[in-house]
Amino acid sequence: MTHPLPPSPPPPVVSLSAMFRLRPGPNRVFFGLRAALAMGLCVVAGWLAGDEGAGLLATLGAFAALYGSGRPYRHRAALLTIIGAGLVVSVVGGVAATAASSAWPGVLLAAGIAFVAAFLCSALIVGPPGAYLFALAAAAGTHMHGQAAHLGGIAAAVAAGAAVAWVLQMAGALLRPRWPEEKSLQAAADAVAAFAERADGAGADLQRHATALALHEAWLNLFARQPGRAQPNDRLHRLRALSRALHRIFGATIAGEGGKDAASAAREIGVQVTNPPAVSADDALFKPLAYITSREMLAMSLRPGSTPMRIALRVGAAALIAGGIGALMGLDRAYWAIAASVLMLYQGLDLTRAMQRGLERTLGTFAGLGLAAILLSAHPQGL
Template sequence: MRKPEPVAPPRLPIAVRAAVSTAIPVLLGWAAGDVGAGLIATLGAFTSRFGVGRPYLSRGVQLAVVAVALAAAVAAGAWAADIAWLGVLTISAVAVAAVWLCTALAVGPPGAYVFVVACAAGVGVSASHLSPGQIALLVLAGGAIAWLVQMVGAATGFRRPERAAVRTAAEAVAGYLDTVGEPDQDRARHRAATALHQAWTNLVNHQPLAAPAGSELARLRATTHAVHVLFADAMSAAARGEAPEPGSAEVARALGARRVEPDTTAHRDPDRLPLGRPPTRDLLRQALQTGSQTRRVMVRVALGVPLAGFAAVGLGVDRAYWAMAAAVLVLHQGTPLWRTLRRGAERLAGTWIGLGLAAAVIVVHPQGWFLAVVLALLNFAIEMLVTRNYLLASVFITATALTIGTASRHLEPGQVGHLLLARGLDTLIGCAVGMAVYVVLAGRQEIRRLDDAIARTRAAIAATEPFVAAGDAVSLPARAARRDLQRATLDMLEAHEAATGGSKDQRAAAHRLWPDVVAVEHISYETIAALWAIETR
């Protein structure tokens, strides 16, 4: 059984925002008579890739932090560019820090990779002879444009992300209610639990301001509470071998469509909300603890990225940062073995194919508005393809990077050939080093990951038992225990999925421990359902 993936947002709006955020800086640079400055500012357009699906207030804060961080990363790369070994160490430090922060704080895609690319690009744009501070300001200006493009939707649908999350959760719960007692029951339950978790995250964690009584946010919270009560009641009934209440799936769908009032299903105390994630300092500290998956990935990145950089420098590659970026791409997500190897192979193949497209663009040498259109179309294609076919997306990623790097100057045919060969070589180095580091480290690092995840979930179940026995589901410690149990259960399912796609020993462990995973998972959901039942008495 695989852990259900979070519901993916539509790609078209994301792709349009990426295209517009890239085109505007180029057009402004062209109008000002400095296309090079406009191209540097496009590095800030990466900001538009973040915050998808977040409520707009939270999104605005996150995007502002991302824009500043991108500017700082590019400036750091430009500062360290003159000394090869210093550039390698700087990019490596940014890579490890970005993995730590983005993973621990669940920043979301594209994650740490973008900050490493920005720092590496800073090494390249140092040739512009601008100071690191000037480069940072240009990138920050591009980030500000991307911020505006991302936030423009707030004018027509300020609560649209929250409404979408609640509707998705209601549909997922209805799907579970329809499948209770059928073979697909477990998958549907996990899908519903994940969707509810996403909805509460949007309604609680990502809300910087309080929700006044009678506000739309308060009503959405009441709706999600009513849907969650239906989910919990159905799980309790299933544990007793009973079917859900007749018509409950239709009620869940009606709640999601806001056709019925939530109080007709379950009343909620507006002053009592499910606890969100732990404080930021706790998340960052937990990410560094022994046995943390984030820490495992940080170790791989800390070894693989500088190895790729120094290997490229040693082989005389003139842009070693491409090799380092490729290594980060392979390593930073911490995916299972075969998915990691496939991602590395797709990036390598896509890069080599993309060199042909890049060569055509470089020969045409678009300028002015034509350059803005070309870059916009390339970025549009990347965002439309990146979640569906990474190999094809890599073709356009390569063409985009080389177009930005060469558009401000004209290259002779011999220079074009050298550039393309160098880019293919350093991507080969980075992917090879990244995959080698993964193969060497991951087997040892993850051999006990599933056992540890099961043990943590059992401990989380034990921590909730006193509250169930006492009939306490509303005190702060009780709600914290319920939250921690939910997180531990999802982490356990993720660890099992990783093991099924891992090495031979990991796959054997996944098969051997599958009965334990199922048993612990069932107890976990029964415990969570019991706490919800206590709360709604």
């Protein structure tokens, strides 16, 4: 039995009203609090040690707290280690460039780091904030004049901040080692149930798309982001069995065989996530489909014309042009021009969406500057 293809979505348009609408998405309160705690601990540690500069340097490494949220802990541990090392290299490289008498080595280095970071983050699907914070860290380093003789201490401070972020990100593994997998599977179950209840109603296309994304995220956490193999009937294996059941329900719903029974079945799976039942004999023999390894992803991304290469070239060129203009104009904070150019382009959006994001981020930046001006007008002192 064949089913007609759904209509194509309308083309995107730049909209001022979109800036005042809250888009559906995961709750990021805990994520924000954890990142703020990582930054705050670095500043407090520097203040207690009598070296506030070192504490502020450490916050550049604490940027690592913004990566890897929601991913399995073993995968997250490796990712954050690499992210932390990349931030150390970015900052140290930027500071080392200040030894030159000209601003151009710093511009070239920041653009080079932006290019490499954009390529790797896009090829390996690191996700937001992607290459932006590497470029910001490198560009900030190029403004630390007179510190090139202290590269070891700078590297240690940034690494310490990254270590703080690593510990905070991994702390949950002590209580619930499979919490990220369970959470993504629970979200997928809720999405499948919601789609089954409104498969023929208004907004079904958007709900189907959101459900497919939720199922894919659960699959990534249960399969592609797992560094080891699941053992028969261990917790990971049983969660995978629930994921397969959800995919079957989703497929049946798309084929018109869903309804309230499908929604109830999906919600029951959501309940079972916290205590997944033992798998059947058939499921015990199941072997997951192969997925692309990181090495294969990099190899494919190195091909001319690949999306990661196109994004990296665009980001690198924009960073070079923005930094060059800033250097020629003698701007005191030219590195912000480099960071802003990377922020607008690192996600590889099309022209319309890039303009929308650019407008939103520009106005958001002005709002942030206004808030900072209000706070600084009070002349805060000490911690």
